[in-house]
Amino acid sequence: MAEAGLHNVVLQGKNRPGSDDTDGDDFMVAKKSMAFHPNPWEDPAAALASSRHEFGEHGGVNMSIEASATFTVMEPETMRRMFAGELGPDRDFFIYSRHFNPTVLNLSRQMAALEGTEAAYCTSSGMSAISSVLLQLCSSGGHVVASRWLYGGTHALLTHFLPRACNITTTIAHDKGVKVVVDNTFAPMVLSPARLGADVVVHSISKYISGGADVIAGAVCGPASLVNSMMDLHQGALMLLGPTMNAKVAFELSERLPHLGLRMKEHCHRALVYATRMKNWA
Numbered sequence: 001m002a003e004a005g006l007h008n009v010v011l012q013g014k015n016r017p018g019s020d021d022t023d024g025d026d027f028m029v030a031k032k033s034m035a036f037h038p039n040p041w042e043d044p045a046a047a048l049a050s051s052r053h054e055f056g057e058h059g060g061v062n063m064s065i066e067a068s069a070t071f072t073v074m075e076p077e078t079m080r081r082m083f084a085g086e087l088g089p090d091r092d093f094f095i096y097s098r099h100f101n102p103t104v105l106n107l108s109r110q111m112a113a114l115e116g117t118e119a120a121y122c123t124s125s126g127m128s129a130i131s132s133v134l135l136q137l138c139s140s141g142g143h144v145v146a147s148r149w150l151y152g153g154t155h156a157l158l159t160h161f162l163p164r165a166c167n168i169t170t171t172i173a174h175d176k177g178v179k180v181v182v183d184n185t186f187a188p189m190v191l192s193p194a195r196l197g198a199d200v201v202v203h204s205i206s207k208y209i210s211g212g213a214d215v216i217a218g219a220v221c222g223p224a225s226l227v228n229s230m231m232d233l234h235q236g237a238l239m240l241l242g243p244t245m246n247a248k249v250a251f252e253l254s255e256r257l258p259h260l261g262l263r264m265k266e267h268c269h270r271a272l273v274y275a276t277r278m279k280n281w282a
């Protein structure tokens, strides 16, 4: 994984078929890409609009869906370097889609741009994003300090599941000097917790980001070091617990993100109308 972060990684030459040449950039000419370096302080809409755009395999304006579970590796030495972490998705080397998948990675880059984080990775649900982050940040005997105002599933995870399964306990209180994880499910683009100092942002994409009440999905947005550690082949919570997003779902969602800003404006407008009516009736 490039240290520059997932959302401004430039993918280079393709490693198939017939050769695992890691230096060439002459293969897959149709796979155009543009690299941008969004300022994490710009507003979410601008950051999203300027995030890297992936074109389709045949030059299509939309990216192709990489529906493969597993990927070809032509040279044994390349396999060794991939497992040693020397070659990775930043150079277009993929092993297996529970680890990294190009289509899911594309959506993840969009999520990182949206939240102003160095990196992100999308998961099969909001709960899997939340539980994986907590399991990656805490060890057995660890302690979580949480707000009282939590989504019910997260509350149950903290008060019942994690204490029983992992000896991780929770205090519903406020403290300092700890990693701050914020669930931004209900305020994407309206509020940017990472731009305001949070360490990690989690999402249930199943709500406003999806917008159609037809998909269950989630995301973890945070420093590249955290996302990389979650994808580690030996210690990564996402890699080893396997809450993997399907590439077809990732493609579907990445087509919806460009109009999230317009939808959020309308949601805010409707919420204001509703609140005003409630106030007038009171």
Ligand SMILES: Cc1ncc(COP(=O)(O)O)c(C=O)c1O
Pocket: 125, 126, 127, 128, 151, 153, 183, 185, 186, 203, 204, 205, 206, 216, 217, 218
């Ligand atoms: C604020 C919030 N966070 C997390 C979740 C869990 O997300 P999912 O249902 O995608 O697992 C929900 C689901 O309702 C939610 O409302």
